[in-house]
Amino acid sequence: MAPTSLLISLASCLLFLSVSPALASNSEGEALCSFKSRLSDPNNVLQSWDQSLVNPCTWFHVTCDSQNRVIRLDLGNSNITGALGPELGRLQHLQYLELYRNNFMGKIPEELGNLKSLVSMDLYENQLEGEIPKSLSKLKSLRFMRMNNNKLTGSIPRELVTLSNLKVLDFSNNDLCGTIPVDGPFSTFPPESFENNKRLNGPELLGLASYDFGC
């Protein structure tokens, strides 16, 4: 029953994506539909996502502001599997991106750096791999960045020290390497934020050791 309903909802989503020119103005709904098309959703959490509606503001787990622009996406703990599509970056007014405790895999798309209004990015407890994109340093409003318990590799981008609003950061339980920055907000993060990264070395010694040591 579930695969057929998935197929039907997927088909309806894609059908309207391709056939309706009048919905071109609903680019945020299109972006969310594209995002959904990469996912497997056994709990039917996304079944209310209907592209034929004029905007996504009545969809479940999507919250809009008074001008019908998406500001929250709350899909934590929903048993969703699949890749994070780059189209998420089109949600220009998104403030809260809650995708934690699922089975998202593949890389973190660098397009997430386009979410200039983002306040909270919770991608923790998934199967994400690859590097943390440098583009995330563009998220000037970001206060919470939690990517712990994934399979992320590479070094922590130095550019992230420019995120002066960052209050909580958690990169623990990954496979990061290199050194931990100490500038800017990084001076406030406790060591637990970085633990269980076997190849990650302690806070960088300014002026002495080279960056990305051990990467």
Added chain:
Amino acid sequence: MPSSPLLFFLLFLCFFCTQLSCTETEVQALLAWRSSLKDPGCLTQNWTSNNISTDPCQWRGIKCNETGSIISLSILSCQIDGTLDKFNFSSFPNLTRLEMVGNENLHGGIPKEIGTLHNLQFLDLRFNNLVGEIPVTISNLSNLEDLDLSFNLLTGAIPSAILNMSGLHSLDLGLNNLTGQIPRTIGNMFNLEELSLNGNYINGAIPREIEHLNKLTGLYLYKNELSGQIPLEIGNMTELQIADLSDNKLQGNIPATIAQLPNLSELDLENNQLNGTVPPYLGNNSNLEWIMLSNNDFIGTFPPLLCRSGKLKYLWATKNSFNSLLPITLKNCSSLIELDLSDNNIRADVSQTFGEHPNLSIINLSENRFYGRLPSNWVKNIMILSLQDNRLRGDIPKELANSTSLVILNLSNNNFSSLPLIQAPTLQSLHVSNNKLTGEFPLLQQNWTNLVTLDIGKNNFYGEMPSWIGSSFPVLKILRLGSNMFEGYIPPKLSMLNNLRLLDFSNNNLKGPIPHVLSHMHSMVVKTITNDSYIDLYFNSTVYEESIDFMWKGVEATYQETIALLTGIDLSCNAFSGEIPEDLMKLQGLISLNLSRNQLSGMIPHNIGNLTSLEVLDLSMNLLSGTIPPSILNLTGLDALNLSHNKLTGQIPSGPQLQTFNLSAFSYNDGLCGFPLPNNCLTHNNSIVPLLRNEARHKKLEVIWIICSVILGYVTGFWAYFGALYWKISLRFVVFHFTDKMQDKMMKWCGRYLH
């Protein structure tokens, strides 16, 4: 004559042929083809004989002529698995009728050898899985009258040679994957009576040459990608009865010539990009029964002679920009069965526009500007009456309220002022919200076995909620009484509503406790997994789709497609008191719980975390005390939270989902501390650092106290001194004597300095 022996010899051969070898060739060809099939299906049984001779004329599905040659071959729903590649068409010179229908495993292409069946009159290969292009050789079949290749997977463009066969009476290529354009040679098919090309990907314009198809009765071009305008030459197709051009990309106006077609009974132009006004003489000349104009951009008014024939049954014109409807158009149209004019801009007086329509069972005029009063007897046998979002006023007729046929009644968003007591046993959905209705609860007590939606919100209903509400609505899913003046208590029997999903009592004068038996509402206990059909109408109608307005995530929006998924309770803006029952936390299906703006006291139930489907939780503006239960951290789907304006204390639990809510979710709770509030909690369990706001208040008090003390001091001192002087004469003496002496001393001192 030298050719005569030759001629004689040929005749002899032919005779011999028809007697023996031809029939043998035919049998051999059949059996050879059957053995080429992966699975012969029913042919194993059908193509067998009882006696030794293999006479195919006895086989099922095969007919022969007097000479024993096969003239008709029929293979219907036979479950054969294979192709036609090994079918030796040339072995069947006398075949006039060939049909292979409904064999879903008959795949492969149509071999070009099919063109050798010179005598073929009837060819039907529909409902198979045939692929590839239509062989051009079919156009060689000069005797062919009926050709049906529909419901296959044929591709490519339709060969122009095929749309040139002047002998064809009927052609059906529908429901394939054909592309390309309709060639202009189609004008040569002057014998064509039915043309079906629907359900393909045919593009380009409809050629003007169709005017030559003067025997055509049925033109089916729907569900393609045809563009351009409808040719005005269509007016010359005098035999045309049915024209279905829907679901294309046609543009421009409907040609006025269409009004001159004398036999037109069905015109379907839905889902195109047509515009302009509908030709005003449409209906003058024809026997119109079905007119479908929905989802285009038509403007103006409807042709006044539309129902002149007295046969108009179905008129669908939803989603256009029509702005008027003249009374003459439908007033005497007693043949009308279904009418859908919704989502236009029609401004008309509903009492003038309609007369008596005994057959009218479905009428949807919603989202227009109809005004005036509803006539009382115009819709006697109505099943669906959808008039919402208009400017209708006056009384809702008693005949409607007592109807024994009514299934859907939607009168919301109008200006109706009175509603008689409703007693309509077949009713499944009743919407009268946002009118000016008044009175007590408007439904009579009876067994409402069919009612699924009851929406009487946004009116002036008053009085108490009847106690029989719980036992009279066995299938009710939505109960919306919000924004009225209901008072009194929630009848505990309400919990018997086993199918209730959406409960909205907001904005009334209800009081008393929230009955804990509400936790027995079974439909709210289970999580809604699938978007089932919401109302099971016992008939199929695309004219009406149920919807409900629901206040959710701070915004009131209309929910139509997802109406079956909404599960919520809204008791906000009443005078409910007492505690929030812990039992309420059993309702795991809830996606929205709004108890704000009441006088609820006590603690937030400790097991609030059970409501795992919850997206919206609003408990603001109550008198709730105690701490926020840590189980709230389990609500990982929460995307809107408001606990402000209560008396909550203690530390706000710390967790990632809860951290996505800012100050406004927790403010105006004197004892709360912790993120996102600016004050931290002290480490001691008992003492709690007061809010900055409290400190400011204390400081203010201090200042007032100081000022008061100073003033008191001055008053006391003043009266002590002058009071004493007033009462004690001897003291006065002493004081005045002393001041005189001081005055003398000062004068002497000043005088010494000046000199």
